[in-house]
Amino acid sequence: MRVQVLDLIKEYDGVRVVDIEGLFFEEGRFHVLMGPNGSGKSTLLEIIAGLTKPEVGRVLYGDRQNDFASVRKRITLVMQRSYLFNTSVYNNIASGMNYRGINKSILRERVLKWAEALDLNLLLYRNVKTLSGGERQRVALARALALEPDLLLLDESTANLDPESIIIIEKVLKDFQRESGTTIIFVTHNVFQAKRLAESACLLMKGSVIEEGESKEFFNNPHSELTRGFLGGEIVY
Amino acid sequence: MENILQGFQGALSLIFSGNREVYSIIGLSLSVSFISVVISMVISVPAGIVIGMKEFPLRKAVIMIINTLMGLPPVIAGLFVYLFLSRSGPLGYLGILHSPKAMIIAQVLLIVPIITGITMAAVKDRGTLVKNTAYTLGAERMQMLWILIKEFRTSIGSSLIAGYGRAISEVGAVMLVGGNIKGYTRVMTTAIVLETNMGNFDQAIAIGIVLLILFFLINIILQRVQGA
Ligand SMILES: Nc1ncnc2c1ncn2[C@@H]1O[C@H](COP(=O)(O)OP(=O)(O)OP(=O)(O)O)[C@@H](O)[C@H]1O
Ligand SMILES: [Mg+2]
Numbered sequence: 154m155r156v157q158v159l160d161l162i163k164e165y166d167g168v169r170v171v172d173i174e175g176l177f178f179e180e181g182r183f184h185v186l187m188g189p190n191g192s193g194k195s196t197l198l199e200i201i202a203g204l205t206k207p208e209v210g211r212v213l214y215g216d217r218q219n220d221f222a223s224v225r226k227r228i229t230l231v232m233q234r235s236y237l238f239n240t241s242v243y244n245n246i247a248s249g250m251n252y253r254g255i256n257k258s259i260l261r262e263r264v265l266k267w268a269e270a271l272d273l274n275l276l277l278y279r280n281v282k283t284l285s286g287g288e289r290q291r292v293a294l295a296r297a298l299a300l301e302p303d304l305l306l307l308d309e310s311t312a313n314l315d316p317e318s319i320i321i322i323e324k325v326l327k328d329f330q331r332e333s334g335t336t337i338i339f340v341t342h343n344v345f346q347a348k349r350l351a352e353s354a355c356l357l358m359k360g361s362v363i364e365e366g367e368s369k370e371f372f373n374n375p376h377s378e379l380t381r382g383f384l385g386g387e388i389v390y
Numbered sequence: 391m392e393n394i395l396q397g398f399q400g401a402l403s404l405i406f407s408g409n410r411e412v413y414s415i416i417g418l419s420l421s422v423s424f425i426s427v428v429i430s431m432v433i434s435v436p437a438g439i440v441i442g443m444k445e446f447p448l449r450k451a452v453i454m455i456i457n458t459l460m461g462l463p464p465v466i467a468g469l470f471v472y473l474f475l476s477r478s479g480p481l482g483y484l485g486i487l488h489s490p491k492a493m494i495i496a497q498v499l500l501i502v503p504i505i506t507g508i509t510m511a512a513v514k515d516r517g518t519l520v521k522n523t524a525y526t527l528g529a530e531r532m533q534m535l536w537i538l539i540k541e542f543r544t545s546i547g548s549s550l551i552a553g554y555g556r557a558i559s560e561v562g563a564v565m566l567v568g569g570n571i572k573g574y575t576r577v578m579t580t581a582i583v584l585e586t587n588m589g590n591f592d593q594a595i596a597i598g599i600v601l602l603i604l605f606f607l608i609n610i611i612l613q614r615v616q617g618a
Contacts (some may be wrong), residue, residue, distance in 0.1 A: 236519045239541055249527030264609040267538050296527065 154215050154225060154303040154336050155180040156201060161210035163196055163360075171196050171207070171360045178353075180216075183327070185347040185368075187383070188357035194340045195233050198306045199358070201338070202230035214304070226253060230306040233340075235293035237281040242273055245281055245292050249300045267295040270325050272318075287311045294322065298329060305330075305340045309344070319327040323350060344384055348372050356380050393591060400592030401599055412593065416600055419577040421446035422490050422564075426497035427550055435546055436500050438509025439538055441560075443517040456510065464496075468563030473498040475567065488569035493577070496563040501553035508552065512545030513538060547615040555608050559601070560610035 156178040163171040171193040178184050188194050192266055199205045201212055203221045214224040221228075227248065237245050246264045255263075268274045271291040276284065281292060297305060307326075311319045327350070330337050341347055347354060354372065355365035356379070364371065364380040375381050404412050441452060473479050475487040475495075486492050513520075517538060524537045539546060561579035568575035570584060578597045585594035 202526055204525065226528045228526075229528070232522065232526070236516070236518070237535070238520075238523075238525040252524070252527055252529040298498050300527070390555075 154224065155305065156336065156338070157213040157218070158197075158201070159210055159213065161200065161207050161212070163193070163200060163205070163207045165196075167361055173197070173210075173360070173362055176355065176362055178336060178338055180332075180336055182336060183330055183350055183352045184309060184336070184338045185297065185351035185354045186256075186338055186340045186357060187342055187344070187347055187354065189342065189383070193360040194357055196242045196360075198230055198308050198338065198340060201304075202228060202306055204230070224304075227303040228306070229297045229300050229302045229304075231293050231308060231310050232296045233308040233312075235290065237284075237289055237292055237296075238279070239282065241278050241280055242268070242284070242292050243277045246273075246295045246299050249296055253300070262294075263299045263301075267299045270298070271295045272321065287315065287318055290314060291318070291322070294325075298325070302333070303335055305335050305337045307337065309342075311341070311342055319346070324348070343376065344386070354387050356383055358383075394595075397591035397595040399533060401596035404592055404596040409535040409596075412596055412600075415572065415576055415578055415581045415597060418490070418575075419558055419579075420482050423497060423554055424493050426501055426557045427554045429494065429504050430498050430501040430553055431550055434505035434549075435497075435509055435539060436535065437502075437518065438549075439513050439535065441506065442510035442513035443521065453510065456507050460507045462500060462503065463498055463562070464560045465562035465566065467499045468566035471499065471563070471567045487496050487567060488571060488575060490568070490575055492567040493564045493575060496567045497557040497560065500560060500563065501557055504553045505546075505555060508549035509542070509546055510540045517542075544582040544616055548612060551608055551612045551615065555605065558604065561568050574606065 158173050158176040158178075160175070160318065161171055161173045162169060170191075184196050186197070186352055196205070198208050205224060206291055212221065213219065214228075239250055240254075246267060247260055250260045250263065264277075265274070266276055271294060273288070273295060276288060276292075281289060284292065290310065294307075294310055297307075311322055314322065320346075323346070326337065326339070329335065339350060351368040351371070353366060354368055356363040356371075356377075358379060363383075364375055364377045371380070372384065375384060391437055413611050441449065447454075471492060472479045472487065475484065475492055476482055477487075492596070500596060520538055520541045521534055524534050529537060558577075559579065564570075564575070565580050565583070568577070568580065570580040578601050582597050582601075584592045585591070585597070
């Protein structure tokens with residue numbers, strides 16, 4: 154699902170944390186959103202996911218430029234600080250599908266499919282309270298993927314994982330995106346990961362878009378001094 | 391000392407012989423308090439969730455009032471309900487003063503702040519996170535309420551049990567608005583007061599024992615619910 158961000162301003166306590174004139178996420182692509190801490194990445198995803206409203210501007214979804222309400226059930230966000238329901242891994246992965254009234258046998262099939270993909274099948278009947286941080290993060294991902302959304306928003310979803318899990322998850326996401334044609338917006342401040350994943354990339358600083366473009370161009374030949382500094386790890390925060 | 395021992399003996403025989411009066415008093419206590427908790431729950435759980443999570447004008451004042459009312463002296467609740475239900479009061483036409491209904495109203499008044507207060511405090515910190523998560527997964531309004539109740543079931547359960555404990559142990563309010571009428575509005579606490587005053591220690595102790603056991607049970611359930 155295509156996403157158009159238009160003239161967006163979001164303020165917290167009078168401070169502008171997002172200020173974007175225009176930003177487009179093309180359909181079916183893997184978009185990576187980068188930026189230093191506090192640059193407004195999470196806030197932007199929350200606005201796109203309908204969790205908070207901007208002071209000014211709007212977001213349009215799909216080719217027919219729908220508003221959020223009409224596409225809500227085709228979008229999901231895995232929050233940076235994701236929350237798991239106090240129940241089993243199975244029920245967590247199933248929860249979103251339950252709310253959408255998905256038929257029980259399809260539901261079961263999908264829970265098993267995504268548990269398998271994210272290496273959770275041995276944990277299915279454990280309460281999430283007993284899981285490690287990395288396991289919890291994979292449950293949150295499985296819960297989102299099981300919805301097979303048209304727009305998948307991921308906020309630092311591999312931040313607490315070990316290198317091996319990161320590679321597995323990156324592959325899962327890539328495969329899913331290729332097969333389903335889902336649009337993914339993936340937030341990270343790991344430049345190496347961004348290079349591995351991105352089809353197009355965007356750098357956000359102090360709430361504004363510094364540079365965006367095709368992955369190749371963005372990483373090999375950035376136009377902005379700031380982007381070069383960020384990619385080279387020269388900007389110290 | 392003699393008195394007390396005899397009282398205990400008499401009490402046990404009253405309990406085990408299935409004395410009808412004692413049992414009807416116990417039954418009324420249990421059922422009136424149960425109904426009060428159910429009514430309070432329907433009001434307080436949604437109210438606690440909304441007050442705990444939503445921003446609205448005067449929210450601080452509302453929270454302060456609820457916290458104050460959590461410790462409301464029961465007689466004051468009783469007095470309040472009495473004034474409303476007495477013949478010359480605004481609700482006097484209902485004619486329910488000195489009935490179980492009046493007792494339930496007074497108890498609801500006492501329990502609503504407790505359940506609301508505990509629910510509110512529980513959802514305050516993590517409630518928004520739970521709600522946002524459910525929202526991103528596509529939950530509708532009503533589903534969201536149910537999800538919140540499920541996620542905070544421990545605190546909500548505790549508040550219901552605390553409310554039940556307060557209702558069943560309370561004496562001042564039910565005495566005032568119920569009138570302690572034998573076989574109609576006489577509950578455990580008011581019976582203990584009456585029988586003690588009249589020197590019928592057997593009955594007073596018998597009911598006292600039951601009330602005590604009940605409290606143990608309530609606390610056992612409470613600990614279970616809280617997973618302690
Ligand atoms: N609910 C809020 N209330 C007040 N300020 C907020 C709130 N949410 C975010 N902010 C502020 O908005 C700015 C942007 O925050 P945001 O979480 O979007 O940054 P980020 O780019 O995701 O950072 P990070 O890389 O650390 O996750 C920060 O300065 C933050 O303090
Ligand atoms: Mg963030």
